[in-house]
Amino acid sequence: MGTRLALYLGLSVLALLLRLLGYLKFAPTGVYLALGILAVGVGLYIAWRKPGLLCGLSPLVGLSALVGGYFLPGVALFLLLGVALSYYGSRDSLSERDQAAVWGWVLVWPVLTLLLLWQVFPALYALWLSLLDRFNFIGQTHFAGLQNYFILLRDPLFGKALSNTFWYVILTVPVGILLGSAVAILLNERLWAQGLFRTLYFLPYITALTAAAAVWKWIYNPEFGFLNYLLNTPGLDWLNRPEGVWASLLKPLGLVPQGFWAGPSLAFVAVMLMSIWHILGYNIVVQLAGLQNIPREYYEAATLDGAGWWQQHRYITWPLLSPSSFFLFTLGLIGAFQVFTEVYILTPTGGVLQDTLTVATYLYNKGFRDSDFSYASAIAGVVFVVILLLTLLQRWVLERRVNYEA
Template structure:
C-alpha cells in the first residue's frame, strides 16, 4: 500500500514562482530563439530569413566592438568588485563601535535606484561643473572630459558600477568571513602566523565558496550591464566606447526595430553567459574548498 501523501500545499507554494518563471523566462527564451530566424519590425508580419541574422552578426563590426567592450567591462569590473568588497568586508568584520552604521552606509547604494545613482554620477563626472574635476583641480591636475572621452568613458562606468554593487558583495563576504571558525585563527596566532599568513592559509581558502559565488554572480551581471550605460552614455558613449552587447541589442530592437536581429544577438549573449557559467562550474569550482 502506498502511504505517500501528496503535499498539495507545496505545489501551491511552488505555483506562483514556477508560473512566473515559465511565462516570463522559459517561454520568452524559446520565442526569442524562434524570432531570431525572422526579420520583424513589429509593424508587418515576420519574414522567415533562416540563419541570415546570424550570418549578418558574423560580419557586423559593431557587434564585435560591443563584444570587446563587454569583455573589457567584465574583465575589469569583476575582479575589482571582488577585491574591493573583500577588503571592505574584512574591515567591517572587526569589532569597532558604530559598525552597524558603516555596514548601512556601504549597503545604501545597492538599494538606491540605478537611475538616481547614474544621475548623481553624471554630475560627478561633468567636465565643467563636476566634483571629480574640481578635486583634481585642487591637486593641480587639468580637467578631463570623463564620460565624453572615448578613453575614460568605460573606466568611469566601471568605477560607478563597482561602487553601486559593492555593498551587496560586502554582505555576502561578511557572512562568509563570519562562518570561518574563530579557533583556526586562535591556533594560527599561537603558532605565530602573521596576519598575511592567516589570510593566505585560512581566510582565502575557506572563503573560496563565497568568492566563487560572488565571482559567478558578478560575471553574469557584468555581461548584462545596461542601465548605467543607457543613463550615463545614452548613445553608447563617445565613439561607441561604452557600447556593450545588451545596449547594442536594445538599440537594434527598440531604436531601429530590427527585432529578429536583436534576438539573434540576445541568443548569442545567452550562449556566452551559459558558456562562461559552465566554465566556472566545471573548472573553477574544482578550486573551491567547501569544507
C-alpha cells in the same frame, strides 16, 4: 485517484495556456483542443471509477468549456470548474496520498503557469524570432535560418559591445571582489561603530542606479564636476573620450595598440568606476556572511603557531572565502552582460562613436530603437549561449580549486 485528479488539473491548465497563446496568435487556435480532449477524457475516466452527480457532471462541463472556449476564449476557463467538480465529487474517498497529489499541484500551478508563460515560452519564442529575417510589427517576415547570427558575427558594433563587456569583467569584477573582501575582513574585526561603517558601504547598493548615475554624471561634469576639481584637470570631459585607455597610457612609450587592445574608452572606465562603487556594498555583505562561517578556532590555532595577521588572512581567510568569492565572480560575469542603466544615464547617446556600448544597450537599441526584434533576439541568443558556456566552464575549472570545506 489523486494522480488522476492532478493529471486532469494539469492537462486543463496546459490547455488553457495553449488557448491563451492561440488567442494571442502565437499558435493556431485549434491546438489546445488536443490537450483539452485528453483532459476531458481523464475526467470521464474519473467519473467512470467514481460514479456520482458531481463527477458525472465534470466531463460535461469540461467538454462544453472546451467547445465554447474554441469560439470565446474566456469560456475555456470553465475547464477548471470541471476539475473542481471532480475533486469535490470524489473528496470523501481520497487517501492521504491523493490529497497530497492534488494539493501539491494546486499550490504549484500558479507559479508554474507564470513561469511557463513569461519565461519558458518567451525564451523559446526568442530563439524562433532570431531565425526570422526581420521581425517587427509591420510587414512580412520570412524564415532566414542562421542569417542573423552570421551577420552578428561580423557586426563591428557587436564586437565593440563584447570587448567592452570583456574589459568590464576583467577590470571591475576582480577589483570589486578584492576591495569587498578587504573591507569585509577589516569590518569583521569586531570594531566599534561596525554598523555605521557597514551602512556607509552598503548605501550605494540599495540606491537606484538611475539616481546614482545622475549624481556621478554631475561629478564627472567637465566644467563644474567635482572630480575635475579634485584631480585638478579642468575641462576633462570624462564621458566624451572615445580613445582607448591602454592606447592613451602607452602612447608616451611609443606603443599604439589598435582595436580591441586599445582597451575601453575613458568614458567606459568612468562607467566602471561607478559600477564598482555601486556593487561594493553587496560584495562586502556577501563576504561578511562568508567570514562569519569560518570557525574562530582556525585563527586561534594559527596564532599559537605564530602566524601573523597577514599570514592568517592569506592562508586561512582567503582560501575559506573562495566559495563566496567564486559566487561573486559568477554573478559579476553574468551582471556584465546586463549593464544598462549606468550607460544609458551617463551616456544617453551611447557615447562618442558608440564607445560605451554594452551588450544590453546594444540589444535595447536594436530591439526598441531600430525595431529589429529578430536581430535583437539573435543578440539575446548569443548572450544566452555565452553565459551558459562561461558558467559551465567556470564550474569545471574552478570547482576543483574552490574550497567548500569549513
